[in-house]
Amino acid sequence: xxxxxxxxxxxxxxxxxxxxxxxxxxxxxxxxxxxxxxxxxxxxxxxxxxxxxxxxxxxxxxxxxxxxxxxxxxxxxxxxxxxxxxxxxxxxxxxxxxxxxxxxxxxxxxxxxxxxxxxxxxxxxxxxxxxxxxxxxxxxxxxxxxxxxxxxxxxxxxxxxxxxxxxxxxxxxxxxxxxxxxxxxxxxxxxxxxxxxxxxxxxxxxxxxxxxxxxxxxxxxxxxxxxxxxxxx
Amino acid sequence: xxxxxxxxxxxxxxxxxxxxxxxxxxxxxxxxxxxxxxxxxxxxxxxxxxxxxxxxxxxxxxxxxxxxxxxxxxxxxxxxxxxxxxxxxxxxxxxxxxxxxxxxxxxxxxxxxxxxxxxxxxxxxxxxxxxxxxxxxxxxxxxxxxxxxxxxxxxxxxxxxxxxxxxxxxxxxxxxxxxxxxxxxxxxxxxxxxxxxxxxxxxxxxxxxxxxxxxxxxxxxxxxxxxxxxxxxxxxxx
Numbered sequence: 001x002x003x004x005x006x007x008x009x010x011x012x013x014x015x016x017x018x019x020x021x022x023x024x025x026x027x028x029x030x031x032x033x034x035x036x037x038x039x040x041x042x043x044x045x046x047x048x049x050x051x052x053x054x055x056x057x058x059x060x061x062x063x064x065x066x067x068x069x070x071x072x073x074x075x076x077x078x079x080x081x082x083x084x085x086x087x088x089x090x091x092x093x094x095x096x097x098x099x100x101x102x103x104x105x106x107x108x109x110x111x112x113x114x115x116x117x118x119x120x121x122x123x124x125x126x127x128x129x130x131x132x133x134x135x136x137x138x139x140x141x142x143x144x145x146x147x148x149x150x151x152x153x154x155x156x157x158x159x160x161x162x163x164x165x166x167x168x169x170x171x172x173x174x175x176x177x178x179x180x181x182x183x184x185x186x187x188x189x190x191x192x193x194x195x196x197x198x199x200x201x202x203x204x205x206x207x208x209x210x211x212x213x214x215x216x217x218x219x220x221x222x223x224x225x226x227x228x229x230x231x232x233x
Numbered sequence: 234x235x236x237x238x239x240x241x242x243x244x245x246x247x248x249x250x251x252x253x254x255x256x257x258x259x260x261x262x263x264x265x266x267x268x269x270x271x272x273x274x275x276x277x278x279x280x281x282x283x284x285x286x287x288x289x290x291x292x293x294x295x296x297x298x299x300x301x302x303x304x305x306x307x308x309x310x311x312x313x314x315x316x317x318x319x320x321x322x323x324x325x326x327x328x329x330x331x332x333x334x335x336x337x338x339x340x341x342x343x344x345x346x347x348x349x350x351x352x353x354x355x356x357x358x359x360x361x362x363x364x365x366x367x368x369x370x371x372x373x374x375x376x377x378x379x380x381x382x383x384x385x386x387x388x389x390x391x392x393x394x395x396x397x398x399x400x401x402x403x404x405x406x407x408x409x410x411x412x413x414x415x416x417x418x419x420x421x422x423x424x425x426x427x428x429x430x431x432x433x434x435x436x437x438x439x440x441x442x443x444x445x446x447x448x449x450x451x452x453x454x455x456x457x458x459x460x461x462x463x464x465x466x467x468x469x470x471x
Contacts, residue, residue: 099412
């Protein structure tokens with residue numbers, strides 16, 4: 001069923017608002033998976049990549065509602081299709097949640113994390129648009145995406161800390177994943193401060209928005225593959 | 234010197250430095266597991282004293298991070314003091330105070346880490362069902378029973394353990410431990426980490442006392458309030 005998404009999402013390249021069809025169908029698949037397994041469908045690479053693709057679609061629609069078809073759509077839809085491809089080739093985790101993950105703090109932590117990743121992704125796209133045409137509006141949209149993403153990411157980290165305190169007796173663990181999560185947080189803190197420094201505004205911070213998303217993707221995919229951490233279940 | 238700490242450029246470069254140092258740490262941690270493994274098993278200051286100082290080339294990233302955080306703390310305090318000085322008007326009150334709330338929250342969270350790193354305790358061990366263990370504060374912990382819920386396929390769906398805490402032979406606290414369900418009593422948290430049913434039922438119990446945890450939570454709540462206010466104020470004012 002999810003292969004249909006590879007036809008539905010590109011419809012946005014015809015008319016941006018047609019992404020609504022893809023989002024509705026994709027949303028129904030996610031809800032269906034939640035009902036089938038009786039749990040939040042955010043376990044494993046298959047689920048999370050799919051949810052990230054859907055979240056990017058939602059942010060894409062929210063920030064592009066008034067836009068015509070342009071590079072914004074080409075870049076974002078390409079990214080969504082890439083993530084979807086990663087999702088469909090990844091194994092599906094079936095069955096209920098392991099007991100340690102059965103808590104609202106885990107669910108909020110994961111949902112907010114991936115929504116913030118989606119905001120960072122669309123922020124990176126706006127950064128690329130600004131670098132191409134220098135339009136102030138694109139830099140503003142990038143800032144809004146990254147500020148909202150930063151707030152949600154910070155809250156996700158806090159909820160993760162509460163969960164860790166209840167599960168492992170500490171709100172902080174010294175593992176590569178935690179270090180990289182903090183790197184992401186430091187990086188976007190850096191972005192928000194650098195934007196206020198003369199000489200850093202404009203193209204440097206637009207680049208930072210793009211680099212930030214690469215760091216996010218490495219934190220999400222790379223660290224899990226290359227380094228052992230508490231984020232393996 | 235005051236100008237150095239008052240500069241936003243200092244913040245930017247310190248954050249850049251922290252990113253580089255944490256990057257280095259994330260590479261060295263798995264490469265030198267024997268040295269870094271104990272960071273999570275004991276108080277951080279104990280790890281520094283007993284392990285880290287003997288391997289400066291491997292743990293140097295941690296000390297660099299600590300130094301950068303100290304400088305960032307001074308930078309944050311100096312910048313915040315400067316920001317709250319001067320005349321205030323009703324119109325820009327929230328816009329001026331919200332970033333300082335976030336800064337204060339960040340400092341409280343750092344303070345929480347400091348308290349947790351140097352004070353409290355973290356002990357763990359296997360306790361047989363019905364067995365007793367003495368806590369560092371003199372109280373006695375009893376593991377009364379282990380309960381496991383499985384399904385016909387053999388998958389363990391849930392587990393829990395009944396525990397009681399005694400002080401001078403008098404039961405002062407009792408509860409059921411499980412995944413994400415510790416028992417908090419007397420400032421300490423008692424956790425069921427794992428269990429074994431054979432040859433005899435026993436559980437791996439962790440007991441921690443982290444005086445920084447409450448402060449971390451307070452800082453986190455402040456941080457959320459501050460950032461959400463900034464978000465609302467800045468959204469339209471960009």
